[in-house]
Amino acid sequence: MVKEFEKAGYPVVHMCNLIPVSTTVGANRIVPTISIPYPLGDPNTPKEEQWKLRYHRVGVALEALATPITEQTVFKVKI
Amino acid sequence: MKRVICYVNQFFGGVGGEDKADQEPYIVEGTVGPTMAINGALKDAQVTHTIVCGDNFMGSNTDEAVRRIMEMLEGKEIDLFIAGPAFQAGRYGVACGTICKAIKEKLHIPVVTSMNAENPGVEMFKKDVIIFKGGAGAVKMRQDVGVMMKYVNKVLAGEETLGADAEGYFARGCRHERFLEDCRENTAAYRGVQMLLKKMAGLPYQTELEIPKKELVPIAPPVADLSKATIAMVTTGGIVPVDNPDRIQSASATRWGRYDITGMDRLKEGEFKTIHAGFDPAAANADPNVIMPIDAMREYEKIGFIGKLHNFFYSTVGTGTTEAEARRMAKEMIPYFKKDKVDAIIMGST
Numbered sequence: 001m002v003k004e005f006e007k008a009g010y011p012v013v014h015m016c017n018l019i020p021v022s023t024t025v026g027a028n029r030i031v032p033t034i035s036i037p038y039p040l041g042d043p044n045t046p047k048e049e050q051w052k053l054r055y056h057r058v059g060v061a062l063e064a065l066a067t068p069i070t071e072q073t074v075f076k077v078k079i
Numbered sequence: 080m081k082r083v084i085c086y087v088n089q090f091f092g093g094v095g096g097e098d099k100a101d102q103e104p105y106i107v108e109g110t111v112g113p114t115m116a117i118n119g120a121l122k123d124a125q126v127t128h129t130i131v132c133g134d135n136f137m138g139s140n141t142d143e144a145v146r147r148i149m150e151m152l153e154g155k156e157i158d159l160f161i162a163g164p165a166f167q168a169g170r171y172g173v174a175c176g177t178i179c180k181a182i183k184e185k186l187h188i189p190v191v192t193s194m195n196a197e198n199p200g201v202e203m204f205k206k207d208v209i210i211f212k213g214g215a216g217a218v219k220m221r222q223d224v225g226v227m228m229k230y231v232n233k234v235l236a237g238e239e240t241l242g243a244d245a246e247g248y249f250a251r252g253c254r255h256e257r258f259l260e261d262c263r264e265n266t267a268a269y270r271g272v273q274m275l276l277k278k279m280a281g282l283p284y285q286t287e288l289e290i291p292k293k294e295l296v297p298i299a300p301p302v303a304d305l306s307k308a309t310i311a312m313v314t315t316g317g318i319v320p321v322d323n324p325d326r327i328q329s330a331s332a333t334r335w336g337r338y339d340i341t342g343m344d345r346l347k348e349g350e351f352k353t354i355h356a357g358f359d360p361a362a363a364n365a366d367p368n369v370i371m372p373i374d375a376m377r378e379y380e381k382i383g384f385i386g387k388l389h390n391f392f393y394s395t396v397g398t399g400t401t402e403a404e405a406r407r408m409a410k411e412m413i414p415y416f417k418k419d420k421v422d423a424i425i426m427g428s429t
Binding site: 035036066 | 301
């Protein structure tokens, strides 16, 4: 799906847990998430922590959309 | 008697379904579930141990999982390693490929697994690991194990094997050296020229070495000014209004939906849920924003970091969904992005 969007000219960022799958399939902008059932907030952690993580990683994804790249890139996250 | 060790996930290991997918790896003597069929099909060999590991544990803690499994295998005699079959189960397929590759590299023994052509594990590992072409689901267990075991028995007996197509595994893109009868027609030069003549005459010919290719799409230029951009959100995590109005399937989806979020600060529990059958839905049902982060996007919209969050989010289910269906669904979404002047997309996968 990512590739179809990009083929149509849209910058697209793939937020996913299994990075190797994403790179193999061919996403160009990739931001890691923390798991499969809860990509952006571990329910075993407090709500504030989940929010911080989610806000941070969505922010990285948005910045990725505005970042020029020349090859497949996995963007770094801090939390 | 040769010794075989097998790997299965939490489901086939009898631990449980998605709620047990965090299961840490452990090893038992003898067979568990499908490895019983593997053991039954072995000639002059037996399954001495079976390793069981949860798909999420392997997916999210890969290095740790591999390290622990290698520790479990230390000091055990092992002639061959079998993982799966994984059918079309994506995480299981990736797990089988991961552990097979690690064992082949560290223990230098033959490793085999089996999965369906649509499993992402095939593309990732077919170059490194012998992956048999398997069915879409566990109903094909007997058949998939049968094909795999024919090859396994040959390897264990030291007999000659016939290559990818004849044995039924995905081509690894490597050539097996074989000595042909010493005559002119068998030289590489003769074969090459024959192929060239056929090509020039427009006749069908078969290359001796397929070059596998990965299809990349040209990188789209970045958004020039985020603070003026409209961003759309898409997920394969199955987030839908609780009554699932578009009746999107929980697996092998062919349908998708777009849902209005005008005026919503976040996706509320009880109004949205996930219908994805490939993972434990508890976390996403309690807070749908962990998959579809509308709350975070609204905040970025409020502070002016982005121009606007597109008024709809788009959703389907990614488990067992074929590439062809995924491609079609994505294409069907694009006209809606165009109509509402979307500038860029965040696509979330589970």
